[in-house]
Amino acid sequence: xxEPVIEAIDAVKFLGEGAGxxxxxxxxxxxxxxxxxxxxxxPSGSGKTTLLSILGCMLTPTSGTVRVGGRATADAxxxxxxxxxxxxxxxxxxxxxxxxxxxxxxxxxxxxxxRGENSHRAMQKSKEALARVGLALKMASYPxxxxxxxxxxxxxxxxxxxxxxxxxADEPTAALDSENGHxxxxxxxxxAREQSRGVLVVTHDPRIVPFxxxxxxxxxxxxxxxKRPADGEARADKSGTAAAERTDKPSRKDRKRKP
Amino acid sequence: MSLAPKLAxxxxxHDRLRLIATVIGIVFSxxxxxxxxxxxxxxxxxVTVMIDHADADLWIVPRGTKCFEDPSxxxxxxxxxxxxxxxxxxxxxxxxxFAQWRxxxxxxxxxxxxxxxxxxxxxxPWNVVEGRADALAIPGAVAIDRxxxxxxxxxxxxxxxxxxxxxxxxxxxxxGIRSFTTTPYVFSSIERARAYTGTAANKASYFLxxxxxxxxxxxxxxxxxxxxxxxxxxxxxxFRERSANFWMFGTGAGFALFAGAMLGLIVGTVxxxxxxxxxxxxxxxxxxxxxxxxxxxxxxxxxxIFQALLSALIGFCLASVIGWxxxxxxxxxxxxxxxxxxxxxxxxxxxxxxCVVSAVAAIMKVTRIDxxxxxxx
Ligand SMILES: Nc1ncnc2c1ncn2[C@@H]1O[C@H](COP(=O)(O)OP(=O)(O)O)[C@@H](O)[C@H]1O
Ligand SMILES: [Mg+2]
Numbered sequence: 001x002x003e004p005v006i007e008a009i010d011a012v013k014f015l016g017e018g019a020g021x022x023x024x025x026x027x028x029x030x031x032x033x034x035x036x037x038x039x040x041x042x043p044s045g046s047g048k049t050t051l052l053s054i055l056g057c058m059l060t061p062t063s064g065t066v067r068v069g070g071r072a073t074a075d076a077x078x079x080x081x082x083x084x085x086x087x088x089x090x091x092x093x094x095x096x097x098x099x100x101x102x103x104x105x106x107x108x109x110x111x112x113x114x115r116g117e118n119s120h121r122a123m124q125k126s127k128e129a130l131a132r133v134g135l136a137l138k139m140a141s142y143p144x145x146x147x148x149x150x151x152x153x154x155x156x157x158x159x160x161x162x163x164x165x166x167x168x169a170d171e172p173t174a175a176l177d178s179e180n181g182h183x184x185x186x187x188x189x190x191x192a193r194e195q196s197r198g199v200l201v202v203t204h205d206p207r208i209v210p211f212x213x214x215x216x217x218x219x220x221x222x223x224x225x226x227k228r229p230a231d232g233e234a235r236a237d238k239s240g241t242a243a244a245e246r247t248d249k250p251s252r253k254d255r256k257r258k259p
Numbered sequence: 260m261s262l263a264p265k266l267a268x269x270x271x272x273h274d275r276l277r278l279i280a281t282v283i284g285i286v287f288s289x290x291x292x293x294x295x296x297x298x299x300x301x302x303x304x305x306v307t308v309m310i311d312h313a314d315a316d317l318w319i320v321p322r323g324t325k326c327f328e329d330p331s332x333x334x335x336x337x338x339x340x341x342x343x344x345x346x347x348x349x350x351x352x353x354x355x356x357f358a359q360w361r362x363x364x365x366x367x368x369x370x371x372x373x374x375x376x377x378x379x380x381x382x383x384p385w386n387v388v389e390g391r392a393d394a395l396a397i398p399g400a401v402a403i404d405r406x407x408x409x410x411x412x413x414x415x416x417x418x419x420x421x422x423x424x425x426x427x428x429x430x431x432x433x434x435g436i437r438s439f440t441t442t443p444y445v446f447s448s449i450e451r452a453r454a455y456t457g458t459a460a461n462k463a464s465y466f467l468x469x470x471x472x473x474x475x476x477x478x479x480x481x482x483x484x485x486x487x488x489x490x491x492x493x494x495x496x497x498f499r500e501r502s503a504n505f506w507m508f509g510t511g512a513g514f515a516l517f518a519g520a521m522l523g524l525i526v527g528t529v530x531x532x533x534x535x536x537x538x539x540x541x542x543x544x545x546x547x548x549x550x551x552x553x554x555x556x557x558x559x560x561x562x563x564i565f566q567a568l569l570s571a572l573i574g575f576c577l578a579s580v581i582g583w584x585x586x587x588x589x590x591x592x593x594x595x596x597x598x599x600x601x602x603x604x605x606x607x608x609x610x611x612x613x614c615v616v617s618a619v620a621a622i623m624k625v626t627r628i629d630x631x632x633x634x635x636x
Contacts, residue, residue: 049634058551058631079556082630086553097548097633101269106262113262114554158552170634 003070004031005088005166005198006055011064013050024050025061026221032166037192037199037211042218048202049170051218055200056089056168057081069165086115090159092169092188096151098143104130104154105139111158129157133187149180156187166198167191173205185211263558267565270542278570281534285574286581288527289610293582295520296606297596299513304597305439306506307499309373313382315467316476317483318498319350320491325509326502328371328440330356332462337487341466344482346474351381352463354449356456357442361421362412370411370422370445371438374452381467384446390416390431395448402431406591407443422447422455439506441593468492524613531617535567539621543628550630559628563621571614575607582606 013025024047032038032055040048053059054066057073058081066073068088076084085091090111098107108126112118117125130139133153143151152172159167169188173181185201189211192199201208209215209229217225271278304311309327310318319341321331341350354374359367375381377395384392384402394400401422408414418429422445431446438444453460470479476494483492493501507513539546546559582598589595 053631053634056551058634082550082553082555085551086555089553091551091633093548093551093633097544097551099266099269099545099548101273102262102266106265110262110266110549111552114549114552114558118261162553 004033004067005069007031007065007067008051008055008061009065009067011051011054011061011066013047013054013059014062015050024221025054027064028218028221028223030055030216030223030226032198032200034165034198035192035196036213037189037201038214038216039208039212040200040202040216040218041204041206043204046218047221048204048218050221052168052170052200052202056091057084086162088165090162090164090167092152092155092159092167092172094171094174096143096148096155096175098151098154098158100143103140103142104135104146104157107143107154108157108161111161115162126157126161129161130154132160133157147180148176149183152176152180152184153187156184156191160191160195160197164197166200169199169201171203171205172201173203173208178207181205181207261561263561264565264569267562267569270538270545270562271566271569274538274541277534277538278573281531281570282574282577284527284530284534285570285610285614286578288523288530288613289574289578289606290581290585291523291526292520292609293578293598293602293606294585294596295516295523296602297582297586297598298594299507299516299520300599300602301595301597302439302512302516303503303507305437305594307502308436309382309444310495310499310502312385313353313467313495314351314469315495316470317468317480318493318495319466319468319483319487320493320498321464322489322491324491324501326505327498328355329505330464332458332464333466333490335461335463337490338463338466340486341468341483344479344486346470346479346482348469348471348474349379350466350468351376351379352449353382353465353467354452354456354458354462355464356452356458358422358445358455360411360443360445361424363418363420364412366412368410369442371440371442372422372445372447372452372456374447374449374456375467376449381449382446384431384433384436386434386436387431388434390429392431394430395446397428397430398448399425399427399451400430400447401427401451402433402446403429404433404436404444406435406437410443423457425451425454427451437593439594524609528613528617531567531570531614532620535563535570535614535617535621536624538566539563539624543625544633546625547628547630547632550628551633556626559625560622563618563625564615567614567618568611571610574614575610578606578610579603 009029011025011028015022015024028051042048054061068084073084105126108129109122112122130136133156135153138150173184185208188199188201191197214228216223321333338350338352341347356372358370358372360370361367373382377393395402403411403413413420413429416429416432420427436444470476480492480494549559585596586598
């Protein structure tokens with residue numbers, strides 16, 4: 001891995017208030033680089049979404065540091081954080097979050113529009129992004145006319161159209177059947193490899209494991225494993241059941257090399 | 260083209276029911292404001308209609324005169340004094356006052372007499388549609404307005420009636436000389452008006468002064484004021500303003516119209532703010548998504564403002580149509596609603612302003628939006 005694109009160092013996050021106050025992250029360090037697909041796995045409530053939100057500059061950590069492109073985000077206000085997201089990060093959500101009143105093409109264009117790009121070129125880029133996720137023929141369709149898998153492809157196209165350094169996806173296949181989930185993961189894996197983009201996918205779906213270059217395991221707000229399965233091994237294990245549990249050892253990344 | 264207007268448009272039309280509520284709110288509010296403003300303009304025009312049509316540079320009026328219809332008397336001596344002031348070309352007497360009109364069928368109805376010298380400068384009937392204004396020189400001739408045909412039971416030139424037991428003949432008919440007090444104006448020669456209103460021959464209500472060509476009206480006014488300390492000397496504009504102020508604010512009529520307009524605006528703002536706010540709340544998920552994918556606060560505000568402006572535009576167009584219907588429907592009433600181009604422009608600005616102010620609550624709501632909510636929904 002080259003320079004990390006985003007990086008959390010000793011991130012601690014408390015969520016909620018009063019009696020409902022929870023320490024969702026208990027000192028997490030994670031760096032994600034370009035060109036590979038990283039899985040963030042762990043049981044429900046383990047802090048996956050919280051970590052993704054912090055890496056994606058949607059939440060600020062209670063303590064600890066977040067760096068995007070080497071730059072610390074500690075003092076950034078909401079507008080600056082939005083700018084950091086705009087310039088570096090693409091998001092894919094479990095429930096797609098498409099705009100129901102806009103067609104597929106406009107949903108993708110929107111990502112460029114909020115970046116101030118609304119020329120003919122933006123239109124062209126949006127079409128290319130849709131074509132890349134296999135929706136060249138569905139550009140004029142509205143979300144309600146698309147299957148779940150297709151909607152998630154539109155969301156992926158929206159996330160990549162602005163050419164972000166990293167793509168963050170929170171359970172992108174959770175709402176899909178295995179066939180569609182499989183297809184979505186193939187698209188994400190392709191994006192990681194062909195476009196040398198960093199892709200971080202949160203999941204507790206073991207079927208996804210074969211697509212990954214790296215698996216980070218989190219439990220109870222702490223990272224308990226970080227491994228790189230050998231290519232062949234991962235690919236062979238289509239059922240993927242035990243993959244998440246087989247924690248690191250050989251290829252564990254030394255994330256603490258920087259202070 | 261930016262997608263912000265498209266998104267605003269789609270958001271707006273996505274929920275038809277709410278759009279209808281919004282538009283009704285705007286239309287209700289703007290029509291109310293239009294009517295109030297239209298009545299105000301109409302009322303103001305009406306209360307100064309005589310002053311506006313009189314042939315005068317300066318008015319010599321009895322001390323303490325509040326408005327044109329406030330009759331008290333001046334003495335002819337003042338007129339001669341006025342004529343001796345440098346710069347005064349003429350000073351025409353005008354007699355006004357209430358009288359009784361006896362209809363051909365024997366009924367009585369109060370009228371408001373306006374008598375001036377038909378041969379001299381003064382206040383002649385205008386908009387004469389039948390007969391001739393200079394026929395008022397004929398003894399017993401009067402001019403009436405079309406809009407009072409019913410009240411006066413007189414509909415044709417040549418018909419006879421009685422004012423204060425004296426026979427009069429209608430020799431001119433005007434169109435649109437209407438009084439907001441609903442008492443019909445009747446024009447006659449000054450001598451006859453004196454007789455009908457019981458005014459002595461050496462008295463008059465006003466003297467209408469024309470200055471000599473090239474004279475400075477203000478200087479002449481000041482000289483007249485010095486020369487006639489028992490009267491007031493006003494320029495036409497001053498008298499007009501005094502008359503309008505008296506009716507608009509002395510009587511509370513202006514305040515009532517203003518309060519009505521304000522009420523309309525407040526109700527409209529509340530309705531639009533409410534619907535815009537609830538629309539924004541319904542689309543909060545989308546706004547959070549926009550925020551999550553890196554949109555600036557400004558972009559989201561733009562979408563909301565576009566929604567407000569679009570509502571304003573739709574509401575304004577509909578309100579204009581209704582406004583025109585009101586104008587047409589009231590055109591022949593005692594107090595027609597008047598819409599001027601300036602008013603239309605002011606109303607458009609007001610509508611837009613109202614909608615933008617309404618957007619504030621919605622904007623404050625999205626400003627507090629937490630983009631991280633997109634992960635949990
Ligand atoms: N807004 C919140 N307020 C309080 N607690 C929260 C909030 N969001 C998440 N949590 C808690 O924080 C922990 C981590 O949540 P999350 O990161 O969503 O887990 P995961 O995505 O792994 O299921 C959970 O115990 C969850 O209940
Ligand atoms: Mg989660």
